[in-house]
Amino acid sequence: MTDLLTAASVVVHAPDTHVTDLDGEKVLYVPARQTLHQLDQTASLVWDCLSAAATLDEVATDLAVAFAMDKPTMLSDIIVAMTVLVDAGALIAEGGTVVST
Amino acid sequence: VTTTALQLAVRFRALGYCFDVSSDDAELLSRASRCYQDLTREPGADDEVVRYHFAAGTESGTFRLFCDGEPVLGTGPAAQVLATLLWHVNARTTQRPSANHLVLHAAAAVRDGRTIVLPAPMESGKTTTVSGLVQAGFGYLTDEAAAIHVDDLHVEPFPKSLAVDNGSWHVLEAMAPYDVGGMSRQWQIPVSTLPTGSLAARSPVAFVVLPRFVPGSDTILEPVSRATAVMAMSASTFQFLDAPEGNLDVLARVATASCCYELTIGSLAHAVDLLDRLMATA
Numbered sequence: 001m002t003d004l005l006t007a008a009s010v011v012v013h014a015p016d017t018h019v020t021d022l023d024g025e026k027v028l029y030v031p032a033r034q035t036l037h038q039l040d041q042t043a044s045l046v047w048d049c050l051s052a053a054a055t056l057d058e059v060a061t062d063l064a065v066a067f068a069m070d071k072p073t074m075l076s077d078i079i080v081a082m083t084v085l086v087d088a089g090a091l092i093a094e095g096g097t098v099v100s101t
Numbered sequence: 102v103t104t105t106a107l108q109l110a111v112r113f114r115a116l117g118y119c120f121d122v123s124s125d126d127a128e129l130l131s132r133a134s135r136c137y138q139d140l141t142r143e144p145g146a147d148d149e150v151v152r153y154h155f156a157a158g159t160e161s162g163t164f165r166l167f168c169d170g171e172p173v174l175g176t177g178p179a180a181q182v183l184a185t186l187l188w189h190v191n192a193r194t195t196q197r198p199s200a201n202h203l204v205l206h207a208a209a210a211v212r213d214g215r216t217i218v219l220p221a222p223m224e225s226g227k228t229t230t231v232s233g234l235v236q237a238g239f240g241y242l243t244d245e246a247a248a249i250h251v252d253d254l255h256v257e258p259f260p261k262s263l264a265v266d267n268g269s270w271h272v273l274e275a276m277a278p279y280d281v282g283g284m285s286r287q288w289q290i291p292v293s294t295l296p297t298g299s300l301a302a303r304s305p306v307a308f309v310v311l312p313r314f315v316p317g318s319d320t321i322l323e324p325v326s327r328a329t330a331v332m333a334m335s336a337s338t339f340q341f342l343d344a345p346e347g348n349l350d351v352l353a354r355v356a357t358a359s360c361c362y363e364l365t366i367g368s369l370a371h372a373v374d375l376l377d378r379l380m381a382t383a
Contacts, residue, residue: 018346020353025328027335027353029345036349038332 005079005086007057010094011050017090019047030089037088042067043081052094056082112150114141116204116248116259118194119148122186124155129164129179133186135281136289139260139300151193155182180284187264187282187289194259195246195339202257203351206337207247209256210239212380215307216256218247218359220337226314226366229269232276232290233373240301241292246339251351254358255303262289272369308380309334309359312366320371322364322379327353330361 005011013019018029026039026047039047045066049059060075067074085091110123111134122137124130133155154167158176166173166182166189174185195204207220208231217234219227228244235241243259250257262281265273265288282289292298309330310322331352335341341348360383366372 018349020328020331020349022327022331022353022356025326027328027331027349029349031345034342034345036332036335038328 005056005083005093007055007060007075007079009056009079009082010052010054011056011082011086011091012052012094013047013050014090014092028085028090033089035088037085037090046078046081047085050082050091110152111137112142113137114143114148115190115194115261116197116202116246116257117148117199118151118190118197120151120153120190120193122153122155124164125157126155126164126179129155129183132179132183132281132283135291136183136187136262137190138281138291139262139293153186153189155186180282183282184284184287187261191245191261198340198343199248201252202248202250203348203355204339205247205249205334206245206339207334208244209242209247210234211242211301211304212239212377214304215380216242216301216304217308217310217376217380218249218256218306218355219310219312219364220247220334221312222337224314226312226369226372228264228266229272229314229369230312230364230366230372230376232263232265232269232273233369234376235263235292235295235299236273236275236297237373237377238297238299240299240304242301242304249306249351249355250303253305254355255305257303258301260292260300262291264288265290269369306355306359308383309356309361310376311361311363312372313364314366316367318365318367320365320367320375322362322372322375325361325363327356327359327361329363330356330359 016031020027024041026044028037064071064074086093110121112121122133155164158164163176164182205220207218208227209218210231231244244263246259248257267286276290279290279294280288311333334352
């Protein structure tokens with residue numbers, strides 16, 4: 001499991017993750033794990049918003065406005081989803097420790 | 102004046118896999134030949150030819166199967182060695198690396214020049230569904246392996262005999278007289294022998310339908326996202342991990358070029374009707 005992501009966490013795309021975009025949904029291939037992951041449109045949007053310059057809190061702020069959702073719910077959903085992708089090797093938590101599952 | 106013909110071996114070509122079949126027993130060779138009668142007979146210029154041979158076993162009525170001189174199966178009755186040949190050819194055909202094709206574990210049929218591909222794991226209803234489509238007048242491409250050319254996304258014909266398991270015999274009763282395999286639990290039906298059977302030429306993929314047989318369920322055809330179709334096709338791609346990024350990109354192009362659906366099959370007749378109407382209107 002990944003160390004707990006928080007609102008202050010910064011996560012970035014793992015450089016070797018292969019990304020295919022189809023109608024706003026993404027399919028990811030993670031070579032190190034030889035696994036595929038499907039992201040729905042919301043998760044794909046989160047994926048596109050991730051960068052080394054933004055904390056998850058900042059991403060949640062932007063998307064909560066875009067989707068007219070309350071920010072705590074959006075932040076909670078993002079942390080859960082991104083934790084899965086960090087554990088899968090598709091994302092890297094900067095400064096975080098990732099323990100292989 | 103009389104002449105006598107002696108058939109020593111028959112040569113076939115399936116998706117670039119070229120093989121001879123010979124036998125010590127004329128009847129067994131004839132059965133094998135009928136199972137493959139819809140395949141191309143002429144090898145390509147660059148093909149290596151793999152040689153299968155049915156040798157008589159030590160007991161009467163038994164045989165052994167060899168591939169390029171190596172035993173594939175110990176002694177068994179004719180139906181068993183024939184089934185082994187069919188399995189071996191399927192495996193070799195689908196597992197050959199090809200720079201130009203991505204091969205899906207899928208059935209495929211054609212209507213009006215457009216291909217419907219049905220990728221799914223075993224026991225999902227691929228052969229049964231494509232058999233129903235053939236009965237409804239669709240052109241037959243394959244019930245086992247859809248080889249998609251990576252340049253033009255056309256599906257190549259692999260018209261092996263329909264391999265209809267006994268669990269589907271009750272819904273495909275009209276096909277019973279056309280079995281050429283003589284096996285106890287599976288029919289081998291060369292499509293060209295069926296009254297409505299027609300073999301299709303290579304044709305562009307236009308529909309990806311994910312079949313799932315659920316006994317007793319309603320028969321439902323529902324759209325799925327292209328990403329969902331890509332995930333399912335990835336799981337059904339032979340040797341996907343040989344070139345995963347490239348294969349994923351090809352599958353994305355296939356999905357983008359197609360209308361994508363999931364088909365829950367409770368009734369074959371209803372499923373065929375839904376697919377027929379889909380291809381007539383989409």
